[in-house]
Amino acid sequence: METENSIPALAVTAAVGAIVLLVMLFCTMGRKSQIDEKDEQVEEESKNSSKSEKQLANKKPKLVARVRSREKIVFTHKWLAGTLKGHSSPILDMDFSPNGKYVITVAEDRSLMLWSTKEFEQKEHKAIRGNVDLDHGSKVKFSPDSKAFIVSLGNANTVRVFRIGKKEDGSPGNITGALDFPQKHKAQIINIGIASSGKFIMSISSDTTMIVWSIKGDVLSEINTNHMNNSYGAVSPCGRFVASSGFTPDVKVWEVCFTKSGEFHEVRRAFELKGHAAGVHCFSFNHDSTRMASASKDGTWKYWDTNIRYDMNQDPYLLFTGSLKWSGPCIISLSPDGRTVAMAQHLGIYVCNSSGQDEEVIENVHSEISSQLGFDNSGKYLLSAGDKQVHVLHNITGYKATIEELVELEKKANGQAMKERIRSQITDARNALQRILSDEESNGHVKGK
Structure with a gap:
């Protein structure tokens, strides 16, 4: 009996042992499979990583090569008189002093630089440097007496007044902030201006708002331009008008009126430039506001006679229409005498005479479209700001005219x-x-x- 009972017990023990061995074998195989999968995954990631590193290694030198090649390119042209260098980051705007002695530039590096126009054609260009404390300037305009200027603040989105000190020899001294206007714009300020009479200041933002201020920072009038959005705004050099352009295919011009005693009276519509088929990128006045030029998204630019009796509802005369050379946004500028029209678009500049004939196409002036384009007060030079420098060009078209x-x-x-x-x-x-x-x-x- 004991022998018979022991046989089933041994069989059961053997069966249980076999089952345990099988379970252990399966577990071992499962672990090995997981390890093999992890090893394969690590190996695959390693291969991909090495491929990525190789790809990056192949791409990086090309990228560096492009950057280096761009840095090595020096703009040259037969009209080039000189280049103003000194900013450590892209220049955002520039303006000329009414006395014709200086040009001022503002850049993303929070710096302001005041340059002498007498040194335009010299190899070395000295500048007086100032700083925009706790912010950076996006736009800049000189006061009529050339002793101060205003700057639109990129972060605070308002206007700050700066004063230019004097040294004992009468030359410009320290540049110091004097006054901040209250923050009124809801959208970003896209341009500012000061009337040549010194009676008012203008600021315009990217929505439909234009504000006319007193020189002390009080709001005189707030204008709804009804452009759907604004693309540009300016004060006319004669000091009588403010104007705006935007999504709608026109340029709207208002007269800022004062009483005989010098008190602000009203802002009233003066005239409009009508004729474009799409929104207007930019426009420009000549020195006495008898001529204007406008550039549009429709691929054309127009030259206008604005020496009109707008108080008698007379409309500006369209003198001619030209075609833009490239696509995209355009900055247009009229020389003070109205004889030269310059346009910055894409990477270049092209210049036309007052008859609409092309005079010169200048390519690859900057690495992107100029931030500002304008003629000095004498009309002898055309300046283009972009990248970290300002190129000074002779106005050959003006000499010919x-x-x-x-x-x-x-x-x-x-x-x-x-x-x-x-x-x-x-x-x-x-x-x-x-x-x-x-x-x-x-x-x-x-x-x-």
Whole structure:
């Protein structure tokens, strides 16, 4: 009996042992499979990582090469007079002093730099540096007396007044902040301006708001431009008008009116530039506001006669329409005498005369579209701000227009003395033009297309 009972017990023990062994075998195989999968995953990740590193290694030198090649490119052109360098970050705006002695620039590095126009053609350019405390300037405009200027603050989104001190020799000294206007704009300020009369200041934001301020920072009038959104705004050089453009295909111009005693009276609609088929990127006045130019999203620019009786509901006269060279936003600028029209678009600049004829196409001026484009007060230079520098170009078109006008005046002149005087002016203008072109060619500047 004991023997018979022991046999089933041994069988059961053997069966249980076999089952345990099988379970252990399966567990071992499962662990090995997991380990193998992890090993394969790690190996695959390692391969992908090495591939990525190789790809990055292949890409990085190319990227660096592009950056280095861009840094090595030096802009040259036969019209180039000089380049103002000193900012450590992109320049956002510039403006010319009414006395014609200075140009001021603002940049993302919170700096302000005041340059002398006398040094435009020199190799070295000295500048007086100031700082925008706790913020950076996005736009800048000189006061009529050239002793102060205003800056729109990029973060605070308001206007700050700066004063320019004087040294004992009468030259400009320290630049200091004097007054911050109250924050009134809800959207970002896109431009500012000061009337040449010194009676008011303008600021315009990207929504539909334009504000006319007193010079002390009090709101005189708030204008709804009804553009759906604003793209540009400015105060006319004559100091009578403020104007705006935006999504709608027109430029709206208002007159800022004061009483005989100098008190603010009202802002009233003066006239409009109508004729574009799409929104207007930018516009510009000549020095006495008798001419305007506008550039539109419809791919055209227009030149206008605004010497009109707007109080009698007379509309501006369209003198001609031209085509923009490239696509995208455009900055347009009229010379003070209205004889030269310059447009910055894409990476270049093109210049036309007052008859709409192309004079020069200048490519690859900056690494992107100019932040600001404008003529100095004399009309002899065209300045383009972009990247970390300002290129100063001779206004060759202006010289040519002056010569052509003098030739016509000579034909109409009465009296020999008058003719001789005009001939002398023609000779001087031609000699100046020849000197500029010969100097630029001898300096090795590359001719534009």
